[in-house]
Amino acid sequence: MGQSLLLPGPAETLCQLLRLLASGGFWARVAFTALRVLSGLALGCCAGALLALLAARSGAARTLLAVPVQLLKAAPVASFIILALLWVRSRWLTLLISVVMALPILYTALLEGLLQADRQLLEMARVFRLRPWAAVRAVWLPQLLPYAAQAFRLALGLCWKSGVAAEIIALPQGSIGEAFYAAKLTFATGELFAWTAAVLLLSALCERLLLALLGAAVRRVCGAPLAAPAPAEGRKGVGAP
Numbered sequence: 001m002g003q004s005l006l007l008p009g010p011a012e013t014l015c016q017l018l019r020l021l022a023s024g025g026f027w028a029r030v031a032f033t034a035l036r037v038l039s040g041l042a043l044g045c046c047a048g049a050l051l052a053l054l055a056a057r058s059g060a061a062r063t064l065l066a067v068p069v070q071l072l073k074a075a076p077v078a079s080f081i082i083l084a085l086l087w088v089r090s091r092w093l094t095l096l097i098s099v100v101m102a103l104p105i106l107y108t109a110l111l112e113g114l115l116q117a118d119r120q121l122l123e124m125a126r127v128f129r130l131r132p133w134a135a136v137r138a139v140w141l142p143q144l145l146p147y148a149a150q151a152f153r154l155a156l157g158l159c160w161k162s163g164v165a166a167e168i169i170a171l172p173q174g175s176i177g178e179a180f181y182a183a184k185l186t187f188a189t190g191e192l193f194a195w196t197a198a199v200l201l202l203s204a205l206c207e208r209l210l211l212a213l214l215g216a217a218v219r220r221v222c223g224a225p226l227a228a229p230a231p232a233e234g235r236k237g238v239g240a241p
Contacts, residue, residue, distance in 0.1 A: 008190040016194035030202065033094060033176040037163040038206065040098020041156060047099070048106030049148075055107075056114035065107070072104045081166045090170035094177075097166040098159040105158070109151030113144040145218050152214070153207055160203040 008016075020026040051069075055062035077097070084096050117140070167177020176199065183192040 013193040016190040036094035040095040044099040044102025052110035091172040094163040101158040102155040105155040109147045113147035
């Protein structure tokens with residue numbers, strides 16, 4: 001009993017997880033947290049992309065954004081969660097933390113992609129006088145999307161971890177974090193491990209699903225699958241389109 005309390009075995013954790021999956025409350029909590037995590041991820045990605053475009057076009061904007069972005073990347077998540085509770089209600093804290101986690105990652109990755117764009121391809125697009133959308137589709141998207149996909153994968157995992165951590169501190173009713181805290185109070189270690197496994201599975205499932213959707217969109221727009229970012233050596237930075 002003591003060993004099970006401190007470190008439940010795989011069989012007990014699996015049984016607890018199956019029990020959770022069979023309960024209606026589990027799916028309600030998953031929907032509550034997933035909606036806020038994914039919404040925050042989407043908002044953070046959009047904001048990071050817009051700021052990266054602005055920074056690539058303007059050196060002054062890049063200099064002004066460098067310090068705030070670095071602060072967002074370096075600030076302890078727990079301290080930011082506690083401060084954020086002064087600004088928003090607990091039920092929206094997960095969304096705000098997810099935005100804060102995703103924004104600097106997408107900003108940094110897309111800014112690097114914009115600055116490392118292939119000059120020869122850009123010159124070719126100018127020589128052939130491609131229309132703006134044709135240039136974006138043929139030149140910019142194939143170069144930027146690999147950076148975006150890698151950053152998106154990292155941001156998604158961080159949003160899930162930080163979002164659930166925010167819920168454990170803020171305890172919004174009906175959230176996964178509230179279930180974690182309740183399991184801790186009652187020393188239900190098996191249930192705690194089961195919820196941990198559930199979050200890991202949800203994060204992996206969201207990553208596979210969203211990256212599959214992104215890959216399908218890339219194939220439809222660009223006519224080619226996602227590729228890894230090209231090395232920066234030998235490339236000259238250029239401005240955004």
